[in-house]
Amino acid sequence: MAQATGGDSSVVRRINSAATLRALRGGEVLTVTALMEATGLSRPTVEGVVDGLLAEGLVVETTTAEGEDGSRPRGRPARRFRFHAEAGHLLGIDVGVHRIRVVLADLGGTIIGRAARTVEEGCEAEDRLERVRAAVSETLRRAQVSRNSLWGVGVGTPGIVDTEGVVTLSSAMPGWTGLDLGGRLGRSFSCPVQVENDANLAAIGERWKGVAVGSDDIVYVMAGLSPGAGSFINGRLHRGFGGAAGEIGALHLLGRQVTPENLLSTTGTPLPPLDEAAVGEVFRHAAEGDRTAGEAVDRFVQRLIHDVTALVLALDPEIVVIGGWAAGLADAVPPLTAELRRLCLRMPRVELSALGADGVALGAVRVALDRAEHRLFAVEHTGSARA
The missing domain is CATH 3.30.420.40 (ATPase, nucleotide binding domain)
Structure with a gap:
C-alpha cells in the first residue's frame, strides 16, 4: 500500500493507523519490519503509529519469542505486536x-x-x-x-x-x-x-461462521410453525422498505388454507403458535415410525417447500440454509432439495444450518x-x- 501523503495530517495518521490495525487484525504477531511490508509504510511511520495504538490500548507488545531450541535470540530483540482484542x-x-x-x-x-x-x-x-x-x-x-x-x-x-x-x-x-x-x-x-x-x-451469522461463508446471495429460512427468512442479495442484507422482507409465514394465506398451528397437529387440536416442545415431539414420533406424526411432518415439509420455492424463484440465491428451532429439520432437507430441483429454474445449494441455537x-x-x-x-x- 502506498504511503498517504499531503492533506490534513490527522487524516493521514488515521489512514496509516487503519492500515496497521488491519494488518494486525488477522491475529498474527508482527514485527515492525513485517508491518512495513504489510502496509507499505516507512519504519518511522510504523513506529509512530504503533506507539499511538499502544497508548490507545488497541495494540499490545508481546514478549520476545524463544528459538526452537529454547535459546534466546542474540542482539537486540525485535519488537513484536498484536491486536489487543481484549480491549x-x-x-x-x-x-x-x-x-x-x-x-x-x-x-x-x-x-x-x-x-x-x-x-x-x-x-x-x-x-x-x-x-x-x-x-x-x-x-x-x-x-x-x-x-x-x-x-x-x-x-x-x-x-x-x-x-x-x-x-x-x-x-x-x-x-x-x-x-x-x-x-x-x-x-x-x-x-x-x-x-x-x-x-x-x-x-448474517450463517454468512459469518456457518455454511454460507463466502456467499453473497443467500436465503436463510428459520423453519417453524410460522417461518421467517433472511436474505442477502449481492452481498447486502435485504430488509425491504419497512423491514418486513422475509415474513413468509403469511404465505399460507395465498390459497393454502391450512393454518400453521394445524400443520403439525396429530390430535386434531391446533398446536399453540411456536410451541417448540410440541413440534419436537411430533418430529420425534415421526422418526420412530408413527404414521400420524409422519403425515404431520409431511404437511410441514410440503409447506416449507412451498415457502422456500417462492423465495428461490424470486431471488435466485446461491445457497438456501435451513435452520430454526424445530427438531428433526435434517430430515426435511432431502425432500426439500428434490422438490426444489423439480420446481426451480436453477437449483441452489441447500444446507442445514451449522450454527444451531446460537445462530x-x-x-x-x-x-x-x-x-x-x-x-x-x-x-x-x-x-x-x-x-
Whole structure:
C-alpha cells in the first residue's frame, strides 16, 4: 500500500493507523519490519503509529519469542505486536419466544462467554426484558468482563423491526408490538444497541461462521410453525422498505388454507403458535415410525417447500440454509432439495444450518462487530477509537 501523503495530517495518521490495525487484525504477531511490508509504510511511520495504538490500548507488545531450541535470540530483540482484542467486547442477544440467549465476544470476534435462560411463551414484555438483563449480567459475571468494556450490543427478535430499533409488529410475544426495544435495552448500556429481526441475524451469522461463508446471495429460512427468512442479495442484507422482507409465514394465506398451528397437529387440536416442545415431539414420533406424526411432518415439509420455492424463484440465491428451532429439520432437507430441483429454474445449494441455537445471537455479535470495525478504521476518526 502506498504511503498517504499531503492533506490534513490527522487524516493521514488515521489512514496509516487503519492500515496497521488491519494488518494486525488477522491475529498474527508482527514485527515492525513485517508491518512495513504489510502496509507499505516507512519504519518511522510504523513506529509512530504503533506507539499511538499502544497508548490507545488497541495494540499490545508481546514478549520476545524463544528459538526452537529454547535459546534466546542474540542482539537486540525485535519488537513484536498484536491486536489487543481484549480491549473491548461485544454482546449478541437473542430474545426468543421460549429462550433468551446471550453470546459475548472480544473485538476479534472470538466467543468468550454464553448464557441462556428459558422464558414462558406468555411472559409479559417487562418480565421478558428483565430476564434479558439478568442473562446479560450472568454472562459478563462469568467471563469477568466489565460492562464498561462493551463496544456494541446486537439484539435479535421475532417480528418486523424498523431502523430505530422499534418492533413495529410481532404476534409471537405479548406486549412486543410497538415496543422500543432498542431504547429500552439501551438504558442498560453505554454503547450502541442495534436491534434486528431474528431471521435476518441468523442469515448474517450463517454468512459469518456457518455454511454460507463466502456467499453473497443467500436465503436463510428459520423453519417453524410460522417461518421467517433472511436474505442477502449481492452481498447486502435485504430488509425491504419497512423491514418486513422475509415474513413468509403469511404465505399460507395465498390459497393454502391450512393454518400453521394445524400443520403439525396429530390430535386434531391446533398446536399453540411456536410451541417448540410440541413440534419436537411430533418430529420425534415421526422418526420412530408413527404414521400420524409422519403425515404431520409431511404437511410441514410440503409447506416449507412451498415457502422456500417462492423465495428461490424470486431471488435466485446461491445457497438456501435451513435452520430454526424445530427438531428433526435434517430430515426435511432431502425432500426439500428434490422438490426444489423439480420446481426451480436453477437449483441452489441447500444446507442445514451449522450454527444451531446460537445462530441469531452470533449474527447479533457480527452486527455489533461491524459497527466496532467502522469505528476502528474510520478515516474521519478523531480522538480515542471509542469516541
